[in-house]
Amino acid sequence: MSDALLTVRGLTVRYPRRTRRAAPVLAVDDVSFDVFPGETLALIGASGSGKSSTAAAVLMLRRPDGGEVWFDGRELTALDETALRPLRPAIQPVFQDPYGSLSPRLRVRDAVAEPLRVQGRWDPVSGPRRVTELLETVGLDPRLGDRLPHELSGGQCQRVGIARALACEPRLLVLDEPVSALDPSVRAGILNLLVDLQERHGLAYLFICHDLDLVRHFAHRVAVMHGGRIVETAPARTLYARPAQARTRELLAAGTARPGTTSPARPGGTT
Numbered sequence: 001m002s003d004a005l006l007t008v009r010g011l012t013v014r015y016p017r018r019t020r021r022a023a024p025v026l027a028v029d030d031v032s033f034d035v036f037p038g039e040t041l042a043l044i045g046a047s048g049s050g051k052s053s054t055a056a057a058v059l060m061l062r063r064p065d066g067g068e069v070w071f072d073g074r075e076l077t078a079l080d081e082t083a084l085r086p087l088r089p090a091i092q093p094v095f096q097d098p099y100g101s102l103s104p105r106l107r108v109r110d111a112v113a114e115p116l117r118v119q120g121r122w123d124p125v126s127g128p129r130r131v132t133e134l135l136e137t138v139g140l141d142p143r144l145g146d147r148l149p150h151e152l153s154g155g156q157c158q159r160v161g162i163a164r165a166l167a168c169e170p171r172l173l174v175l176d177e178p179v180s181a182l183d184p185s186v187r188a189g190i191l192n193l194l195v196d197l198q199e200r201h202g203l204a205y206l207f208i209c210h211d212l213d214l215v216r217h218f219a220h221r222v223a224v225m226h227g228g229r230i231v232e233t234a235p236a237r238t239l240y241a242r243p244a245q246a247r248t249r250e251l252l253a254a255g256t257a258r259p260g261t262t263s264p265a266r267p268g269g270t271t
């Protein structure tokens, strides 16, 4: 194995169709990539190209139907749930819907404490201090700890989600469209926070997105997905500059319209 933190080889994800006779949906088809420590790899592609299915398989939320996922030199796909459990904290997700990712009845302080409790790392003295520290790390006033999610803005909720992920002391964050649901004015703040955390903690990011202009600034490398396959991988800046950009834009525009939208997503949009 290379010195990659995450290595994905020949990943395949299939979903059964409702009717038994129809062939399953091949959502991810023989996908391979690496993510190195401290690096951001963006997975971009139109709606339905297989980005979230790839993320779910990397997180082992859905067991892939084929291929291998290696993390820090261990093959996750070869492990059963018991063996996986101690490795799970190191790979943390941050999802698109900041409110949906939090329990509506859990106050911010308890939401951030929850991963510490689940991992058996809660201590009545150091625990509350750690929660305060985590809230400060993500740029939240610790006094917000008493609030419920519906009393926060979308950006604040997303910061709580990031604080929960950091509580697990991860090495890789799988960011599934983490700013797509946010107001354009709030997006930059969250992206700056992620850049800052990466610099301070050497985190690696698998950043799922369908906005080429955004990833150009945020990612180190970009892998373009289409029809479940990776059709191109390139450094973020050169991808933008080369003629291939035109093809990538075409692929993105072809399928970016989502239910409730009538036009392809644009930078600064709120899809």
Ligand SMILES: Nc1ncnc2c1ncn2[C@@H]1O[C@H](COP(=O)(O)OP(=O)(O)OP(=O)(O)O)[C@@H](O)[C@H]1O
Pocket (backbone or CB within 6 Å): 015, 016, 025, 026, 027, 045, 046, 047, 048, 049, 050, 051, 052, 053, 054, 210
């Ligand atoms: N639970 C499921 N059951 C059946 N088919 C699914 C399921 N989840 C995803 N799919 C199908 O798998 C393919 C890939 O979907 P996926 O959500 O991974 O794409 P995506 O690129 O993340 O799209 P989006 O940007 O809209 O989230 C699509 O054809 C989708 O309809």
